[in-house]
Amino acid sequence: MRKTLYQHVLDLLDERHVDLTRMAQIAYEGQIAYEPDITLEKCKQAILHVIKKREVQNVILTGIVVDKMVDQGLIPDEYLAKILKEDSWQYQVDELLSTGCVEVFGGVASSNRGYLDKTKPGIIGEVDGRTDSCNVFLDDILAAIISSAESYIANKYPQGVYKEMEGTL
Amino acid sequence: MRKTLYQHVLDLLDERHVDLTRMAQIAYEGQIAYEPDITLEKCKQAILHVIKKREVQNVILTGIVVDKMVDQGLIPDEYLAKILKEDSWQYQVDELLSTGCVEVFGGVASSNRGYLDKTKPGIIGEVDGRTDSCNVFLDDILAAIISSAESYIANKYPQGVYKEMEGTL
Amino acid sequence: MRKTLYQHVLDLLDERHVDLTRMAQIAYEGQIAYEPDITLEKCKQAILHVIKKREVQNVILTGIVVDKMVDQGLIPDEYLAKILKEDSWQYQVDELLSTGCVEVFGGVASSNRGYLDKTKPGIIGEVDGRTDSCNVFLDDILAAIISSAESYIANKYPQGVYKEMEGTL
């Protein structure tokens, strides 16, 4: 391979017009109330930290390649092709994949992922609303990465009672 | 035992001032946009259907009993007592329990649970805000039951492409 | 569609030489110690009950179609094609999909799935060992369906203390 899998999934995200700064923006807005010191740049670093995980790369790779195959009419099964083209919410395999990579980042990621999946702010809603390409997996993957980044930021330091219990007081 | 476990957890919910109709109200508001035929009564039946599951009863039982023990000062471990009294979000065992009983009801329940956990509408927010009793587990349990009821309603009938594929067309 | 999605996934399993009776055999061997009344026929009915769930059909459909595309050289991404051809255990998306459909059947299914995934008895090991076709997803899917069927059988009736608590005593 000419480049790493990490670089390859960054290229795939770029090819699907996903701007990492717009992802960081959502994480920033989600965390600013809890972490006044957070910056957009720190959120972008957190997004990249999440994408560095092999589990996350595998999910991004699989989801975007399947989305692209739908666009190109390459899904050879009539049933699967139809389900993916319609982006039916009863398919839910997109959700299985994205909840899967969220679990690596702990419980807060799960609640935030659900919230982002329902409210679809910023780039998530934009991807979900695209009519020129199939994005069954991509919007769920973005919600998963962003919520994982939020969880990474939020869990980095002990808070409240845990400050004392983790010996940082 | 003088009564079934099902009746016992209904009594525990009542003892903690949880009105099932107020739970049904949240499910109703969550589903009315997708299911115009839904009624508050159907939502209440869905809530009861969820509580009839043994997995859900076990989680309600365990969560409320621990909450009550905190109220009564019965937690014999200084660390656990302190964490529960502070209701620290970094504890997350409450979330593990509630996501666990949601999984039985499929992927949609997971997103809805996250959404309810973040936005805390109606009775969920009221329970979360109580200062006269410990409710570490109860608010998460309510979000789990309500989102499971929503998922039960939403998944009952095939929609879109699945109507044709499940032979109902 | 000429047939239901349910019939389609049964056909896909058959096309991949998966005999439902051999799946039932593994469930039978897993449960006979706990349920002396169990029969091979009841286990086969439990397998079919699991496959009737839409969540499970979606996972079978997606997994087998991707496996077949690898066989036919249809995966258009060099990285994903290579990972799937090698059936690397570090891919783990196959495991995400299969744990996902197990969750619908409760906690026992999860332990049994892990056990079947490690020990690979009968048809699971046979599928895993095939060298004439790609079966990245299929062995995990079989472990998921069989463990779900076991959980369905095991949880059907209350046992021990739950007999009394569920009013069946």
Added chain:
Amino acid sequence: MRKTLYQHVLDLLDERHVDLTRMAQIAYEGQIAYEPDITLEKCKQAILHVIKKREVQNVILTGIVVDKMVDQGLIPDEYLAKILKEDSWQYQVDELLSTGCVEVFGGVASSNRGYLDKTKPGIIGEVDGRTDSCNVFLDDILAAIISSAESYIANKYPQGVYKEMEGTL
């Protein structure tokens, strides 16, 4: 607090006669076939690495404190007390807690946890078989920690196709 939460859960494990070296022994036996360079000492370090996670400490703390309350007759609810005393497998809250802390360590941990939960080697089986104390949660927690340590060891370095894709070739 006089000591950190980390030290407190280590003390709780010790109080329940759990020897970390015996836990490491199970991880060693599980991984030696895949990682010829592994040593018992490295496995013990991996066990400690897992226990250093806040998510894991919260689960150990909660599970052992509840187990101890059962021993001391401190569970104030008749139903929960009875279920815990009988250690019914249909309770499954013990499994929810332990699968929860396993998810932080990725997909392999889940399969290994299921395998350890079914086969109960070494200290896990010993804890499960104790008749002088309640250990509803402890055996599941040990299976969770050990499988997480195995996953941590196994995922540390890319293998097969991932070696090339992660730029280590």
